[in-house]
Amino acid sequence: MGADTPQLPVIYLSDQTLKPGDEKWVEVRSDVRKALEDYGAFEVSYDRVSEELKKSVLDAMIELFELPVEAKQRNVSPKPYTGYSTHNGLSESLGIQDSNVLEKVNEFTQLLRPDCEGNKTMSETIQKFSEKLAELDVMVRRMVIESFGIEKYFDEHLKSTNYRLRLMKYVAPPDVDANVAVGTKDSDDGGNTNTTANADAGDIANGIAKVHIDDDANAKGDVCTGVGTNHNGDDVNTGDCANVKSNVDVGTNVSAKSSVGADVNIGTIADVKANTGTRTSATVGVSDSVKANGGADDEEKKLGLPSHTDKNLLTVLYQYEIEGLEVLTKDEKWIRLKPCHNSFVVMAGDSLYALMNGRLSRPFHRVRVTERKKTRYSIALFSTPNGDYIIEPPKELVDEKHPRLFKPFTYVDLMSFYHTEAGRRPRSTLHAYCAVSGA
Numbered sequence: 001m002g003a004d005t006p007q008l009p010v011i012y013l014s015d016q017t018l019k020p021g022d023e024k025w026v027e028v029r030s031d032v033r034k035a036l037e038d039y040g041a042f043e044v045s046y047d048r049v050s051e052e053l054k055k056s057v058l059d060a061m062i063e064l065f066e067l068p069v070e071a072k073q074r075n076v077s078p079k080p081y082t083g084y085s086t087h088n089g090l091s092e093s094l095g096i097q098d099s100n101v102l103e104k105v106n107e108f109t110q111l112l113r114p115d116c117e118g119n120k121t122m123s124e125t126i127q128k129f130s131e132k133l134a135e136l137d138v139m140v141r142r143m144v145i146e147s148f149g150i151e152k153y154f155d156e157h158l159k160s161t162n163y164r165l166r167l168m169k170y171v172a173p174p175d176v177d178a179n180v181a182v183g184t185k186d187s188d189d190g191g192n193t194n195t196t197a198n199a200d201a202g203d204i205a206n207g208i209a210k211v212h213i214d215d216d217a218n219a220k221g222d223v224c225t226g227v228g229t230n231h232n233g234d235d236v237n238t239g240d241c242a243n244v245k246s247n248v249d250v251g252t253n254v255s256a257k258s259s260v261g262a263d264v265n266i267g268t269i270a271d272v273k274a275n276t277g278t279r280t281s282a283t284v285g286v287s288d289s290v291k292a293n294g295g296a297d298d299e300e301k302k303l304g305l306p307s308h309t310d311k312n313l314l315t316v317l318y319q320y321e322i323e324g325l326e327v328l329t330k331d332e333k334w335i336r337l338k339p340c341h342n343s344f345v346v347m348a349g350d351s352l353y354a355l356m357n358g359r360l361s362r363p364f365h366r367v368r369v370t371e372r373k374k375t376r377y378s379i380a381l382f383s384t385p386n387g388d389y390i391i392e393p394p395k396e397l398v399d400e401k402h403p404r405l406f407k408p409f410t411y412v413d414l415m416s417f418y419h420t421e422a423g424r425r426p427r428s429t430l431h432a433y434c435a436v437s438g439a
């Protein structure tokens with residue numbers, strides 16, 4: 001690795017003696033603050049999650065993703081995009097709201113695997129893992145809030161938040177070339193097909209599947225061939241986007257070609273294959289904006305998850321062995337993060353960014369898997385503001401030097417806006433939604 005290859009700061013948070021107020025705590029706290037200012041993210045060296053627990057969670061994920069697609073599709077949520085979703089035929093994810101609460105995890109496992117004997121153990125494993133990651137999340141949020149001298153708000157802040165866990169499975173695109181970079185700027189996303197197509201089972205029958213574009217879905221380049229909603233949960237902002245009108249041929253090799261010249265590869269994930277094998281073609285409704293862009297971005301189709309910012313407060317993420325996560329620096333360079341046993345990634349999302357009046361950053365990031373024939377699993381805990389919690393910076397963070405950047409908003413309203421055309425199109429949904437003009 002060259003000397004000028006950017007890397008995320010690594011912060012050691014395993015120390016059991018690390019206590020608020022201690023000298024060491026104060027020192028680490030300023031490292032956390034600096035990392036979040038500079039990158040909006042950092043790697044944490046954290047050994048408080050045992051290898052055994054991580055392995056059990058991985059086993060649970062493998063079992064859950066192996067379930068028939070019909071079972072996974074039962075993972076729906078009243079909140080859009082927080083249930084089962086897929087992207088580009090390269091990734092799938094499942095979401096568990098309030099994963100730190102055992103009954104909630106139980107409901108999830110029961111729903112996917114009714115009356116399965118192993119549910120109790122699996123639920124306990126997932127809940128325990130969430131709890132461990134939540135401890136890390138709380139520690140980091142406490143440090144952030146303290147670092148701005150506004151700790152008097154911390155308890156109230158903590159009470160107004162909840163957690164969601166996302167389990168993710170990725171494969172590399174079939175024609176992946178590990179040596180070819182996908183581009184270095186998020187603005188590469190500009191030419192993306194933002195096709196989010198859900199094929200109804202009924203349409204799949206005789207060779208022709210009508211794939212309808214779901215305007216409310218948001219991941220770019222999504223062609224979800226009947227395997228559920230589009231991947232990106234509520235925390236994904238895919239940045240610039242365009243809708244695509246294309247004819248998609250979906251054959252047994254499950255590849256699709258759009259009329260705008262982009263090859264859309266679908267179906268390297270087993271379930272997608274199984275579910276699309278009998279189709280011969282699909283018509284995807286498309287708008288004019290992509291034509292104006294001259295076509296979909298091929299490279300975008302190789303992403304397991306497109307470039308986005310998370311919408312929540314803080315994300316704590318663990319990658320199992322296979323790399324793929326890339327984080328964009330302020331000067332638009334992608335940092336590719338190497339998975340490591342005790343290494344978690346912490347990222348700030350739009351909600352924390354707005355709450356701190358823009359005094360931290362929140363990074364664009366994406367997933368690009370390049371290891372052929374290997375399955376990548378990752379898992380992330382998202383802390384999110386409660387539905388009715390008004391996100392606005394404390395008065396201490398607003399002054400002449402730091403004018404208010406955003407009008408007060410709720411996370412739920414930001415998400416609703418995000419799931420509209422106007423909310424998806426801009427690179428920053430947050431700014432489009434509530435930036436104070438002239439700030």
Ligand SMILES: O=C(O)CCC(=O)C(=O)O
Binds near residue numbers: 166233305319325365
């Ligand atoms: O799988 C990963 O490494 C990243 C997932 C992610 O960014 C997300 O779920 O928002």
Ligand SMILES: [Fe+2]
Binds near residue numbers: 235309310
């Ligand atoms: Fe993300």
